[in-house]
Amino acid sequence: MTTTPTLLEVEEVGTPVAAGGSPASARRILRIVTRDKGALACVLFLAIVVLMAVAAPLITKLSGWGPYAFDSAAIDSSLGGVPRGALGGISGEHWFGVEPQNGRDLFARIVYGARVSITISLSATVLTGVLGVVLGMLAGFYRGWVDQVISRVMDFLMAFPALIFMIAILSSLPAGNRPVLLVVVISAFGWPYLARVIRGQTMTLAGREFVEAARASGAKDLQVVFREILPNLRGSIVVMTTLAIPGYIGTEAGLSFLGVGVSPPTASWGQMISSSVSWYSVDPMFFAIPGAFLFLTVLSLTVLGDKIRTAIDQGEAAS
Amino acid sequence: MTRYVLARLGGVVVILLAVCLFTYLIFFKLSPDPAVMICGKTCTPERIDSIRSVLGLNQPILTQFGEFLRGIVAGRDYGAVHCPAPCLGYSFQTNESVWSMLTSRLPVSITVAVGAAVLWLLAGVIGGLVSAVKQGTWWDRTAMALALGGVSVPNYVLALVLQYVLVVKLQVLPFPSAPAFGDDPVLWFESYLMPWVVLAVGYACLYARLTRSNVIDTLSENYYRTARAKGLGGALIMRRHALRPALTPIATIFGMDFAGLLGGALITETVFGLNGIGKLAADSIAKNDQPVIMAVTLLAAFFVVIGNVVVDLVYTALDPRVRVVSA
Numbered sequence: 001m002t003t004t005p006t007l008l009e010v011e012e013v014g015t016p017v018a019a020g021g022s023p024a025s026a027r028r029i030l031r032i033v034t035r036d037k038g039a040l041a042c043v044l045f046l047a048i049v050v051l052m053a054v055a056a057p058l059i060t061k062l063s064g065w066g067p068y069a070f071d072s073a074a075i076d077s078s079l080g081g082v083p084r085g086a087l088g089g090i091s092g093e094h095w096f097g098v099e100p101q102n103g104r105d106l107f108a109r110i111v112y113g114a115r116v117s118i119t120i121s122l123s124a125t126v127l128t129g130v131l132g133v134v135l136g137m138l139a140g141f142y143r144g145w146v147d148q149v150i151s152r153v154m155d156f157l158m159a160f161p162a163l164i165f166m167i168a169i170l171s172s173l174p175a176g177n178r179p180v181l182l183v184v185v186i187s188a189f190g191w192p193y194l195a196r197v198i199r200g201q202t203m204t205l206a207g208r209e210f211v212e213a214a215r216a217s218g219a220k221d222l223q224v225v226f227r228e229i230l231p232n233l234r235g236s237i238v239v240m241t242t243l244a245i246p247g248y249i250g251t252e253a254g255l256s257f258l259g260v261g262v263s264p265p266t267a268s269w270g271q272m273i274s275s276s277v278s279w280y281s282v283d284p285m286f287f288a289i290p291g292a293f294l295f296l297t298v299l300s301l302t303v304l305g306d307k308i309r310t311a312i313d314q315g316e317a318a319s
Numbered sequence: 320m321t322r323y324v325l326a327r328l329g330g331v332v333v334i335l336l337a338v339c340l341f342t343y344l345i346f347f348k349l350s351p352d353p354a355v356m357i358c359g360k361t362c363t364p365e366r367i368d369s370i371r372s373v374l375g376l377n378q379p380i381l382t383q384f385g386e387f388l389r390g391i392v393a394g395r396d397y398g399a400v401h402c403p404a405p406c407l408g409y410s411f412q413t414n415e416s417v418w419s420m421l422t423s424r425l426p427v428s429i430t431v432a433v434g435a436a437v438l439w440l441l442a443g444v445i446g447g448l449v450s451a452v453k454q455g456t457w458w459d460r461t462a463m464a465l466a467l468g469g470v471s472v473p474n475y476v477l478a479l480v481l482q483y484v485l486v487v488k489l490q491v492l493p494f495p496s497a498p499a500f501g502d503d504p505v506l507w508f509e510s511y512l513m514p515w516v517v518l519a520v521g522y523a524c525l526y527a528r529l530t531r532s533n534v535i536d537t538l539s540e541n542y543y544r545t546a547r548a549k550g551l552g553g554a555l556i557m558r559r560h561a562l563r564p565a566l567t568p569i570a571t572i573f574g575m576d577f578a579g580l581l582g583g584a585l586i587t588e589t590v591f592g593l594n595g596i597g598k599l600a601a602d603s604i605a606k607n608d609q610p611v612i613m614a615v616t617l618l619a620a621f622f623v624v625i626g627n628v629v630v631d632l633v634y635t636a637l638d639p640r641v642r643v644v645s646a
Binding site for chain 2: 155156159160161163164165167168169171172173246250253254257258259260273274276277280281284287291294295298299302303306
């Protein structure tokens with residue numbers, strides 16, 4: 001569903017175990033993650049990115065330049081608008097240098113770009129999570145025609161070349177509210193991957209004794225689904241969503257890179273990389289900085305997701 | 320078996336029709352005025368009117384869709400121009416039938432896709448296998464760490480880094496230009512090398528991780544231990560008892576990934592300026608050339624759906640366990 005496949009799509013995630021998500025395991029995951037230096041570095045980097053996103057206006061007030069302010073003094077118009085100074089114009093005034101041609105501050109645009117990436121990918125994750133979990137549980141619990149309908153829709157959506165289709169939809173729709181459109185489109189094609197796993201696990205869980213016990217004591221269908229089955233799916237949901245977020249960040253950046261995502265002048269990492277394509281040979285920093293941020297964010301999330309999964313798998317094997 | 324194949328093919332037709340309808344509705348129902356979109360940015364009102372009447376845009380949507388389907392089977396006339404048999408539409412911006420635009424770009428896309436596929440299969444499976452055999456060593460840990468990194472690089476970022484380092488700075492490779500193989504095989508190889516690598520890296524890393532975990536799982540199976548106990552050893556046991564069951568899932572995933580490659584090729588081709596179908600799609604998006612975007616979407620869906628069926632059929636042939644269950 002993204003430009004490159006994510007771990008989520010091909011690797012088996014979690015097996016249904018009744019002891020899937022006890023509060024102890026959450027603490028244990030936290031302990032494993034804080035002990036692992038690599039995981040800690042990832043958490044630290046992600047914390048910085050999130051902080052940038054949350055406090056964007058404050059940070060740019062400190063750094064002195066907003067994301068839309070042009071600085072014609074920082075670029076050399078006689079050389080076609082290449083930034084003055086070494087390394088793409090990095091200086092005390094412009095911490096990450098400036099954009100060629102119009103001299104917008106790269107630091108400010110990275111900070112505001114983080115906002116876009118984080119908002120879109122988190123919203124898409126929440127929407128995908130809700131759709132995937134609810135529909136997956138319904139299909140797995142009720143079976144019969146409910147399962148048939150939901151499963152056929154999932155087959156249909158997964159048969160689509162998602163990226164090309166997202167591009168097609170986004171390019172044919174009127175501009176409107178781009179970020180919202182992006183979230184809707186990404187989630188529409190993303191939920192089946194989660195729902196498929198949840199459906200399978202719900203089917204196994206629905207046949208277990210504690211479900212029968214709950215029924216015997218008079219619980220209604222919905223109570224069984226949300227009070228008995230859902231808590232047992234927590235482990236898989238956590239793993240699958242952490243592994244999905246990097247995919248959504250990549251997808252958002254990819255769509256913006258292709259020019260159907262967030263529309264200018266709003267800054268987004270993908271779009272910054274896209275506009276750096278025509279400058280990469282004269283001003284490599286213009287592309288290296290957003291490229292590095294995008295890569296490190298996706299990497300941190302992937303590594304973290306992988307560590308959490310290993311922690312949960314080990315916990316399940318032990319219990 | 321024949322009945323199964325026929326049933327699957329029937330399913331394919333249904334899904335493809337649904338994809339066609341869905342795509343058609345999105346392009347012709349959701350957009351405010353398709354004729355304006357199709358005509359392009361610089362367009363006279365007269366031309367917009369003629370497009371509207373030629374495409375029958377004032378007729379009910381199902382009639383339009385019927386016409387579109389009939390065009391694919393029997394060809395279609397757009398006013399004075401005739402669009403021959405597999406008519407997926409006509410680009411009013413380039414004055415060309417979409418089908419001929421697609422077929423003329425197909426060779427480049429196939430070269431990119433096949434080369435990348437060969438590369439990622441070799442690198443992924445061999446890397447994963449070595450890691451599994453040497454499980455826990457520094458080689459295994461380094462390879463798996465690299466694989467996590469490789470999965471995380473967006474391919475356009477990798478493409479730009481490679482291009483900057485290898486073409487601009489070190490000048491060891493030419494700028495990719497898609498020359499014909501016959502003219503200069505060396506140049507051909509050199510200019511496709513970067514696109515292949517860029518497209519392959521993400522998949523290679525995933526396949527390495529997958530191969531590793533599959534082989535490790537197999538090595539702990541009972542039948543493997545039995546084979547060991549019987550005194551089989553070395554290459555034979557590896558090939559027959561460990562590799563075959565471990566690689567069957569890889570084969571099926573490979574089929575799906577290969578069929579869905581058009582999406583990844585879109586970015587790779589665009590960044591390297593290779594004139595394949597992916598670049599055609601990106602260019603058409605930039606110009607908002609709706610008939611072409613729609614045709615590429617349909618083509619990509621076609622590949623994915625066909626790929627699914629082929630994978631299922633191959634899977635039954637490869638894995639005897641599935642055959643026993645289905646019989």
